[in-house]
Amino acid sequence: MNKIVKSWKYPSILLVGIGISNVGAWIYLLALNLVVFDLTGSPLAVAGLYILIPLATIVTNIWSGSLIDRLNKRTLMIVLDLFRAVCIFALPWLLDASIWLLYIMVFLINMATAMFSPTSMSYITKLIPLEQRKRFNSLRSLIDSGAFLIGPAIAGILFIIGTPFFSIFINAVALFLSGIITLLIPNLEKSSAIRTEEKWSWQLVIRDFHTVMTFSRNNVYIMLIYFLFSSVIVMTAAVDSLEAAFAKEVLNLSDSDYGFLVSIAGAGIIIGAILNTLVVKKIATSTLMGVGCVFVSIGYIIYAYSGAFPMAALGFFILAFFLAFANTGFHTFYQNTIPIKTMGRIISLYGLVQSILVLLTTVIMGIVAQLISIQAVVIAGAFLMLLIAVILCCFTFQPSKRQYEQSAEFDRMNV
Structure with a gap:
């Protein structure tokens, strides 16, 4: 104890x-x-x-x-x-x-x-x-x-x-x-000074960009999983940007009803997170990440097809419930596979790409929703999210990739 x-x-x-x-x-x-x-x-x-x-x-x-x-x-x-x-x-x-x-x-x-x-x-x-x-x-x-x-x-x-x-x-x-x-x-680090004789410069940033690209080319599977999961997150952000308009125009919800719908999502998040802490040791990292993303997508699809409050609430609860599982699996995966000495550069660079994709996807979906219909765009976004999640599952469940569940080799790199 x-x-x-x-x-x-x-x-x-x-x-x-x-x-x-x-x-x-x-x-x-x-x-x-x-x-x-x-x-x-x-x-x-x-x-x-x-x-x-x-x-x-x-x-x-x-x-x-x-x-x-x-x-x-x-x-x-x-x-x-x-x-x-x-x-x-x-x-x-x-x-x-x-x-x-x-x-x-x-x-x-x-x-x-x-x-x-x-x-x-x-x-x-x-x-x-x-x-x-x-x-x-x-x-x-x-x-x-x-x-x-x-x-x-x-x-x-x-x-x-x-x-x-x-x-x-x-x-x-x-x-x-x-x-x-x-x-x-x-x-955990002895010196607070920059640990290099080379001064910070844009040339250093460019060299670091090449370092990240080299790591990505040498570890295609790891970065593919990273990119696929990030793409799911991009789609959730883009669909969420239409959430309020969807609730008002498609579901015809009042402000109080919409607030209650968000509360149901909050309940799903907290219940899912509690259950996640209880079973996390018994579930493989790949299952947490892959299956979690699939069910988050299914929740969005249920929500996208809803025409009334009860079905929308069910979709919200499901997507929120499985979000904790997906995030736990993803964070564990890249902590176990990306070396600490380059983690800041890799997360920053791919985070940059993710932010650009969020901006572009949100703008595109907003314009298309204005031209066609909000529900059609939300449905399309949810199915695209599911497709990406299924592809993610297919890659994470490959028997030959089980080494990435808890890779001692990569953990030794984290020094």
């Missing part, structure tokens, strides 16, 4: 920091939406906040991987948390100056967030032993799911007792606490 407690000491601290940060992020997102809408009265202005997220990822991921792989991960995580905390704390004062200054600050916050994700994943992979990764990822999915429910609930309470500005301050405090908690986890 003492051995188990000791082995989970630092992972537990890390999970607490992730949980606090995620809850704060939901509070911040909802509060910022309200603040911008109250200030401008424009839904387009609010939509601009969401456009800034993939744009910031595109701008950041071009170069950030080169820094992430050469910097002290724990130090960088702390700096990024504190930077975001300061920027978010300053947001209310920028509203009095200019809406454009607000957008610039939000863009910088999103850039830091885009950089934080691959940094934390690289650190997590180094901290968590191979045999604990599936369990850790399942618990992280549970925390993410809990934040999805708890964050908006806390935001609602804060809106009642205070103002959206107060909620924004709460997220600044949450990120500050997350940064402080990160100080409690081990410093």
Whole structure:
């Protein structure tokens, strides 16, 4: 028992920091939406906040991987948390100056967030032993799911007792606490300086791009799985962009009915995440990832064909339920197969591609939905998602690829 407690000491601290940060992020997102809408009265202005997220990822991921792989991960995580905390704390004062200054600050916050994700994943992979990764990822999915429910609930309470500005301050405090908690986890890298005599430059970024391409060519199967799963995520983002319009125009739901539909999805997420933590050790990584994606797609298809609330609710519940399984399988797969020394560059570069695809797919589906019909586009998107998921399953279930379930060879590369 003492051995188990000791082995989970630092992972537990890390999970607490992730949980606090995620809850704060939901509070911040909802509060910022309200603040911008109250200030401008424009839904387009609010939509601009969401456009800034993939744009910031595109701008950041071009170069950030080169820094992430050469910097002290724990130090960088702390700096990024504190930077975001300061920027978010300053947001209310920028509203009095200019809406454009607000957008610039939000863009910088999103850039830091885009950089934080691959940094934390690289650190997590180094901290968590191979045999604990599936369990850790399942618990992280549970925390993410809990934040999805708890964050908006806390935001609602804060809106009642205070103002959206107060909620924004709460997220600044949450990120500050997350940064402080990160100080409690081990410093796995001895030096916080860039571990190379070569100074950062665009030539270095270009060479790192070739490094990623070389790894991709030498490990086609790994990157194919990565790309296929990312493509499923791209399709979920594109279909989700039409969710509100679908609920209004196809299902004819009221605002309260739509809110209840989202709550059902939240219930599916949390129930799926809880079950995932209980059975994760007994299910192969490939099954979690492949079958999880297939059932997420099936949930979207049920939702796409729905003409009334009950069927839409069933589809929402199914897709949300299996999302935790799919994410756990995917995170475990690339933690076990992508070496830490290049993980920041690989995640950043492929994240850049994913963000571009999300933007393009969302725009295309939005235009086609305007020209044809929302339901037809959602159905087509759901079936394309299912096709990609089935192809993913076919590759992950190849008997010759079972070595990637828990590959000691690749884990030795993670040093």
